[in-house]
Every structure is written in C-alpha cells, then in structure tokens.
Amino acid sequence: MITGILRISKETIFSGLNNVSVHTILDNEFSDKFGFTEEEVKKVLSDFEVPTDYELIKKWYNGYKIGNTLGIYNPWSILNYSISYQNGFKPFWVNTSSDDLLKERLKERDADYTREQLLKLINNETIEKTIDENFVFPDLDTDKELLWSLLTFSGYLTTESKRDYNNYKLKIPNYEIKFVFKNILLKWLSVDLKIRKTLLEETANHLINNEIAKFEKGFKQIMGDTFSYFDTQSQPEKVYQSYVLGLLAIIGDDYIIKSNRESGEGRYDILLIPHNKARYGIVIEIKQLEKKAKESQDALKKRIAIQIQEAQYQIETNQYYKELIDNKISNIIKLPIVFVGKDPYILIA
Numbered sequence: 001m002i003t004g005i006l007r008i009s010k011e012t013i014f015s016g017l018n019n020v021s022v023h024t025i026l027d028n029e030f031s032d033k034f035g036f037t038e039e040e041v042k043k044v045l046s047d048f049e050v051p052t053d054y055e056l057i058k059k060w061y062n063g064y065k066i067g068n069t070l071g072i073y074n075p076w077s078i079l080n081y082s083i084s085y086q087n088g089f090k091p092f093w094v095n096t097s098s099d100d101l102l103k104e105r106l107k108e109r110d111a112d113y114t115r116e117q118l119l120k121l122i123n124n125e126t127i128e129k130t131i132d133e134n135f136v137f138p139d140l141d142t143d144k145e146l147l148w149s150l151l152t153f154s155g156y157l158t159t160e161s162k163r164d165y166n167n168y169k170l171k172i173p174n175y176e177i178k179f180v181f182k183n184i185l186l187k188w189l190s191v192d193l194k195i196r197k198t199l200l201e202e203t204a205n206h207l208i209n210n211e212i213a214k215f216e217k218g219f220k221q222i223m224g225d226t227f228s229y230f231d232t233q234s235q236p237e238k239v240y241q242s243y244v245l246g247l248l249a250i251i252g253d254d255y256i257i258k259s260n261r262e263s264g265e266g267r268y269d270i271l272l273i274p275h276n277k278a279r280y281g282i283v284i285e286i287k288q289l290e291k292k293a294k295e296s297q298d299a300l301k302k303r304i305a306i307q308i309q310e311a312q313y314q315i316e317t318n319q320y321y322k323e324l325i326d327n328k329i330s331n332i333i334k335l336p337i338v339f340v341g342k343d344p345y346i347l348i349a
Contacts, residue, residue: 031067036075038062048082057081060089063173064158074155077176091176091183093155099180101140102156105147106188114147122181122248123257126160126169133166156180182249189246195222204250208272210280210333216346219337222246223344244270254279258323271320273327281329283320285311287338304338304345311336 036044041057044050057073061081064072080092105114117127129148140146148170151157158173172178189195203218205211248257256273272282287307291300315321315334324332338345 029067031069032072034066035064035072036078037069038071038073041073041078044078044082048085050082050085052085056089060175064155065160065173074174074176089176091179093176094180099156099184101147101150102181103184103188105144106184107192114144117148118181118185119244119248119257119259121157121170121172122178122185122252124172126171128163128167128169130167131159182252185246185249189249195246200246201250204247207247207282207333207335208251208255208274208280212333212335213347216344219344219346223342271323273324274329277328278331280331280333281321281324281327282333282335283315283324284335284337285315285320287311287336289338289340291340300340304340307338308336308345311338 041062042054045052045054045057057078061074061077062071064074066072074093077092081089105111106118108114120127127148129145129152131152132146132149135143135146135149140150148157152159152168152170156172156177157170160169160171162168172181186197186200189200190197199218199221203215203222206215206218244257244259251257251272254275256275258271258273259269269286270282270284272280272284274281287310289303289307312334315336321332321334335346
C-alpha cells in the first residue's frame, strides 16, 4: 500500500507555513512521511503504468532530505507526472509564494549577495545558512536571510548536512527546482535588465565556440543594458555577476561555472569547465581602466592593449587554467576582458 499518496496538498508539502509543523522537516520523527520514498514511487509508477526511465524520474523529482531520511521524492510532482507523462518531464513545483518572493528579491538592486548565493546553488554547490523554524511572513521584509528558511520549508531547497543547532548546508534538491531557478533568472534578465534571451544565448554560444569577435560584440550590448539597470559605473562586479548568472542559466547544463576561485598561483575571475572534455574550457580575467580627460582614442587603445597583455600574462603566470588541465581539458580559451567605464574590450583592431 502507498502510505502517503495524498498526505498533504501542494501548498503544505515541505511547508510549515500552514497546518504542518516545520519542526518535523528538520527532525527525524515522521521524516519519511513528508514525501514519497523510493519504494512508494516505484509503486505509483507501476500502478499508473508509467513507461518511463526511472533514473530520469530520480533526476527530476528526487533529492530531498527530511530529518536524516535521504532520497525523498516530491509527491506533488510525482503524481502530476504520473497522470501526464505523455507530455514529458517538466516542473510542476512552480508559482508558489516562495517563487514570487524570490523573484521580487532578485529585482532589488542591492541583491548582489542573494544573486551570488543563487549562483552557487545552481552550480550544484551548497550554501550554509541559519534556518529559523519560527519566523512569520512580516519578518521577511526586515531580515533578508529568512528567504533561505522559506525556500527550505517550501521545498525549493533541501538540507545536505547539519552544522550545529540551527545551521545547515543547503542545496537545490533536483533538476525540477534547478529548472525553476534558472527560469526565474532568465525572466529577471529579460524583463528587468531588458536583455533578450536570444542575445544572451547567441553571445554564450559565441564564447564557448571560441568566436571571440562575435562574443565581444554581443557582450558589449549586454553590458550596456545591464549597466543601465544598475545605474552605476563604480561597481562593475555586480554587473558582471549578473551576466555570469545569465550565462549559467543558458549553458549551465553543459558547464560548471565558477567565479573568484583559487587556481594555480592566484585567483581567476571566471572559469568555465565543460562536462564534455572535448569542448573548450574557458578562463576569464577582468581588468578595469579609467578614461583620462582629453585622452585621444589612439592613446586609449594603447592603454587597453597593454592592459589586455597584462591580463594575459597574469593568466599564464598564475596558471589560472590549472583546474581545467586537472579536469583533462586540453582546449582552453584564455580570455582577458578590459573595462573602460561600462565598455568591455577583448580584441583591439
């Protein structure tokens, strides 16, 4: 018998915000009662006569840890998929209050830390957060860190391990939720930053295919739009981070994208590690220049060229590409980018 097929509705699955105690999500008591176990999922698929790849079901809808119980499936998604499997895999866990809150938080212009944490999560990394079991919705306006508690209790994140009393390592549980996060990012980029998805896709593809002149052209357009949104030229790292998030949303299934990590003898700015070792690995080093008053275009070009050479030298000297070599990547793009105000330069004609 399936013991949990209709235990709770979509609005209360993994959530302590209605009639279910939040405490049980983190504790061991009833830890197998907040979702389907593997045995129950197989029974559902058998009863509904669902002809599907079980490993794909696992990839899309498994991955929750409730208390110390691993491998819990999202029951809402399993049931919806079982009755509509002809339509293929898709996210059923969307359009909740948590979804809306995350969208609103991303729009805030000082939300660079939130975007940084989201970047890590979509990259299959963990973030360490304090989980508050007793918060109320009005608290979310004053304590931005409560977002992570809400996302955990509503099923967008799950715990990987417990650090101490109320500190946990959190991660995205499965591909369904990763898909939702990526779509939220793309909508933010297209609606708020006015970056067309097609432009982002084309520019990302130019980069990973080593079409650098085409990449530079698209990148200039993207950066101009993004700078306009943030309305600042003094903190280009926020602007660039937004592009990295978009890049991740576009090619994140094919690449591991890292930023500001140690490799070799120093820190690279961005590293793209392909899952397919025959593809290009990419290391990016960013430099900044301030335009001088009454400076001629020729003089500026010379300074940009020198800065590009310095960035290339830094990549080589510090071996920022070492992690790519360690991952058996032999085709490597070493890409310096020099910002002059909001304008990026990669190639000097």
